Amino acid sequence: MKDNPMSVIFKNDNDGFGFKYGFVDIGEDSQVRIDVMPPEPIWRGTMRLADSKLPDPRLWAVFVDGEEIGRVATEAEVKTLITAKVDGLRKFGNARDR
Numbered sequence: 001m002k003d004n005p006m007s008v009i010f011k012n013d014n015d016g017f018g019f020k021y022g023f024v025d026i027g028e029d030s031q032v033r034i035d036v037m038p039p040e041p042i043w044r045g046t047m048r049l050a051d052s053k054l055p056d057p058r059l060w061a062v063f064v065d066g067e068e069i070g071r072v073a074t075e076a077e078v079k080t081l082i083t084a085k086v087d088g089l090r091k092f093g094n095a096r097d098r
Helices: 075-092
Strands: 020-027 030-037 060-064 067-072
Touching: 020 075, 030 075, 060 075, 067 075
Parallel strands: none
Antiparallel strands: 020 030, 030 060, 060 067
């Protein structure tokens, strides 16, 4: 597979829980879903997740295909975290595809 730059295509609106979400291509006909929840001061959800500590008071929570991959302090760090995970999925494949 040739190397393609990562491009997250986020939906225009957050979902009801306040997640910014979209998709990234990781290979031929294969995508992963990206969900990013901003910290509480800028969170714009209409409802909270049951039994969850989200939104975090200070950190951005980042999920790939429903798995939390980390929390970072700035929005700029979100892309770095997503890029590292997507690069790994491109190299080693998505566990769901095995």
